[in-house]
Amino acid sequence: MATRPARTYCVPMSGPRHVEQLRSELGEAAVLTDPDRLASYRTDRAQFCDAGTPDAVVLARSTSDVATALRIATEHRVPVVAQGARSGLSGAANAISGGIVVALEKMDRILEIDPANRLVVTQPGVMNATLSRAVEDAGMFYPPDPSSWEFCTIGGNLATNSGGLCCVKYGVTTDYVLGLEVVLAGGEVLRTGRRTVKGVAGYDLARLFVGSEGTLGVITEATLRLRGAAARPVTMAATFGEVRHAADGVSAVVRSPVVPSLLELMDATCLRAVDEAFGLDFGTEVRALVLAQSDAGGAAGAAEIAEIEQVLRAAGALDVVVADNPAEADALLAARRGVLTAFERIGTTMIDDVCVPRDRIAALVEGIEVIAAKRDVLVGVVGHAGDGNFHPTVIFDEHDPEETERAQEAFRDIMLLGLDVGGTITGEHGVGVLKRDLLAREIGPVGLAVHRSLKEALDPLGLLNPGKVF
Amino acid sequence: MATRPARTYCVPMSGPRHVEQLRSELGEAAVLTDPDRLASYRTDRAQFCDAGTPDAVVLARSTSDVATALRIATEHRVPVVAQGARSGLSGAANAISGGIVVALEKMDRILEIDPANRLVVTQPGVMNATLSRAVEDAGMFYPPDPSSWEFCTIGGNLATNSGGLCCVKYGVTTDYVLGLEVVLAGGEVLRTGRRTVKGVAGYDLARLFVGSEGTLGVITEATLRLRGAAARPVTMAATFGEVRHAADGVSAVVRSPVVPSLLELMDATCLRAVDEAFGLDFGTEVRALVLAQSDAGGAAGAAEIAEIEQVLRAAGALDVVVADNPAEADALLAARRGVLTAFERIGTTMIDDVCVPRDRIAALVEGIEVIAAKRDVLVGVVGHAGDGNFHPTVIFDEHDPEETERAQEAFRDIMLLGLDVGGTITGEHGVGVLKRDLLAREIGPVGLAVHRSLKEALDPLGLLNPGKVF
Secondary structure (H helix, E strand, C coil), X not given: CCCCCHHHHCCCCCCCHHHHHHHHHHCHHHEECCHHHHHCCCCCCCCCCCXXXXXXXXXXXXXXXXXXXXXXXXXXXXXXXXXCCCCCCCCCCCCCCCCEEEECCCCCXXXXXXXXXXXXXXXXXXXXXXXXXXXXXXXXXXXXXXCCCCCCEHHHHHHHCCCCCCHHHHCCXXXXXXXXXXXXXXXXXXXXXXXXXXXXXXXXXXXXXXXXXXXXXXXXXXXXXXXXXXXXXXXXXXXXXXXXXXXXXXXXXXXXXXXXXXXXXXXXXXXXXXXHHHCCCCCCCCCEEEEEEECCCHHHHHHHHHHHHHHHXXXXXXXXXXXXXXXXXXXXXXXXXXXXXXXXXXXXXXXXXXXXXXXXXXXHHHHHHHHHHHHCCEEECEEEHHHCEECCEEEECCCCHHHHHHHHHHHHHHHHHHHHCCCECCCCXXXXXXXXXXXXXXXXXXXXXXXXXXHHHHXXXXXXXXXXXX | CCCCCHHHHCCCCCCCHHHHHHHHHHCHHHEECCHHHHHCCCCCCCCCCCCCCCCEEEECXXXXXXXXXXXXXHHHCCCXXXXXXXXXXXXXXXXXXXXXEEECCCCCCEEEEECCCCXXXXXXXXXXXXXXXXXXXXXXXXXXXXXXXXXXXXXXXXXXXXXXXXXXXXXXXXXXXEEEEEECCCCCEEEEECCCCCCCCCCCHHHHHCCCCCCCCEEEEEEEECEECCCCCEEEEEEECCHHHHHHHHHHHHHCCCCCCEEEEEEHHHHHHHHHHHCXXXXXXXXXEEEEEECCCHHHHHHHHHHHHHHHHHCCCCEEEEECCHHXXXXXXXXXXXXXXXXXXXXXXXXXXXXXXXXXXXXXXXXXXHHHHHHCCEEECEEEHHHCEECCEEEEXXXXXXXXXXXXXXXXXXXXXXXXXXXXXXXCCCCCCCCHHHHXXXXXXXXXXXXXXXXXXXXXXXXXXXXXXX
């Protein structure tokens, strides 16, 4: 060791030129370069997606920090990946080697809650659950509720146009966006949209940025519409002997006059997994479960649940249970909440996210059974059935290369099945890296050309999250 | 006459080269060039907006016709204006001299009503009322209901992102768009969006085209989301001695838990005009009227109306009347429905369209009183108060140039007031020609630059509705 020249140990303090400039303009504390720290910013929660190690992570604390980072990135032609809580499931937030990460987790302040205009102004790093609880405390309701709501940020929700359990009645993230502040590729700051509930002055830029997965700009502030508080929901669970009957029951609810505030489906694989994990004993004759809620309140809520019960019984429900109080409701929902945990006890999971027309739900679930058999893998079908949005989850042994390959093939087959029955490859998780190669198949060559021209218009150097989406 | 050379009567059959080619490819019957016919395609219903006479009007009967027209327009570098029913109020559909008009009025078929997926697929030339009634007959509900619903097309609604009376509960046109077919500048056909209720595969292109006023493409088909039929509404009218109290009452309803399905306000100028026109005797002590509906149905509807009544009485309502049946409800709504007709008996009207935060309604209506006094013109304030979206209408004598100038100044003052109180220059009518010079003031230089770059990306030759919006 002593014979090696001392200079090989002399790690340059400066790093690459862009890192040096980031440090100089933003301060040492705002720019991470320690390899251990960088490693934790490499990936989101997706499986099988390429990820690199960034040269630096900028811990942005203000719009100005983000603007500075993007200006420097542009000057040095360095790619930029914006990150919230890295809870995404498509690899959209995966870092790029030779690039920088702009982490928004420190921009975590709710700036204003305005009951008179039923809106909230927030920074992007606020957790969905934090925001939802804060507006609930003010007597209002922010509906988008992805399953990851406790550990995903509003900025990430905006970047992927997140959905959730109550979308079936209340819509998705984009439906709640009134205005955005966005840092553009060169570091300029765009404020778009408004505080009013209506407005048609110019193009709807806000909704172009929502769901663009960090490829068009970095969202640094959002003005979000709120609703009045919903009533306490009434919860119902219906069991079925065949998944097809459950699927047809959901389609029948969609055709009925009732719009439930939650309408979920789980197949036999899900029920067996939660049986084994948590000892929820559904019995072998139960091969599917449908969960529904009404938040219409009082007599109206009871009437809605009664109507849903009637529709599901006509579709062949074996048994229907209605919860009278929150504890009972939680017990009914426990199976749904625990399903991913139960799957993870069995093996590694790949969570798909197809969304189909709501009269094709049975075709989807039956087609998935065929795929699971053909590829000889376990697939649990769970999802926001009332939206036609399912998360068929492939469960496999990642230490078995051959099974892993079959799992990936099954995952892809499910997306193609979704397209075949008139649906989309992603209902709410986004394209990212995971589904990039199938996007063109869904949107076609003209759609792809339009995407490319808009991307070039807003990011001519191609520095914002390159290699993602398309 | 006989001495004039015969050739001066010899109108060339061919017209300009692009008209010749349109005729050759689309057939003589599809291409209007008769000056009398062309004259009727010059303008929409806006006042004081430049308009030209087109070289030709293409009566498109299919997407292919539109694509052909746009391809030929591109080949010959000729501007294109798409038109629905020319019921717009901003000049966005005004023709351009030396350009062509693509009229979509013959593309008037509803292609599919799908109750299982709660959607309708329609061509753009269908009237809003025709579509609304057709889906109602199928047991469903298409909410966007501009006042012009009997004589405006769905294509025009999409191009301007139209609102209406029930937006306060149900949102505007863009909230109902699932998918679009759009002919792009060069004649290529883009299909974007989907038939599913959720989907995040790629950018939200559909909502970029919605509200773009024909500057980015021509919408040739739309897949629109529907709701289940609403219950028959309960209607309420509340009178006030001061418009400020009515405005504060509306703001208080917004803060309450109730979301009415209609919440309109009319000031004293409106009430006097409808008194004089239709003999609706409100009495001199009544200086404002608030109209509200609930379509919650049954006991829930009655409870909502009772809650709104309580809120409005607390704000100072003089008298409250609730309609028990449709005939009584129609009588209550007659004043609102008749107000524009009543204004037109007094003089020429310029209908403004500002939208303000809903806690600033009193500031808006009081500010408008100051403007009317300063400019010495009559301004009637009517609008979708629950949205903060007002149509202050300047009424003047167009044969008096000096009064006409004061009217235009008042119109502009009202927009600036809307911006000053945190609102927008247009809530639902669009920018068109009428408000183009104020758009930059609202969206700022960065917003304008982004608009220009997106426009250039999709319409590099600047042929789609040039001179409109920005």
